[in-house]
Amino acid sequence: MEDYSLGVIESKFADIIWENEPLPSGQLVKLAQENLGWKKATTYCILKKLCLRGLFKNENYMISSLIPRNEFYGNQSSIMIDRTFNGSLPEFMVAFASVRKPDKKDIEAIKKLLKEWEK
Secondary structure, three states: OOOOOOOHHHHHHHHHHHHHOOEEHHHHHHHHHHHHOOOHHHHHHHHHHHHHOOOEEEEOOEEEEOOOHHHHHHHHHHHHHHHHHOOOHHHHHHHHHHHOOOOHHHHHHHHHHHHHHHO
16 A cells, blocks of 8 residues: 655645546636635646646646545555554554544444444
C-alpha cells in the first residue's frame, strides 16, 4: 500500500476535486479561489504535484481522480493504524473511543459491519 500522505491544505484541495469530479480545470481554479483563496498558478502547481503522485489526472483540461476518496482515506487510516497501533484495529478502536464515545447510531453501524465481515 502506497503512502500518499497529504497536508491539511492539500487534503482540502483534493476534497474539492473528489466532490466535483470530473471537472474542467477552469472550474477547479474558481473553486480553489473561492474555498482556499488560491490564485490560478497555485492551483495548477498543487494539481500538478498531486497528478505526479498518482492521485489525479488532467486530461484535456478535465480533472478526475485515479484513486477514489474512500480508498485514499481508507489507505491512510490503515497506514496510521499499522504505524501507531502495530496494525491492531481493536487497539485503535479502544483509543478512539476513549476520546470520542460512539453514540447509538455509531454502535449499530459497527455491529452491522461486523456481521457483514463475519460472513
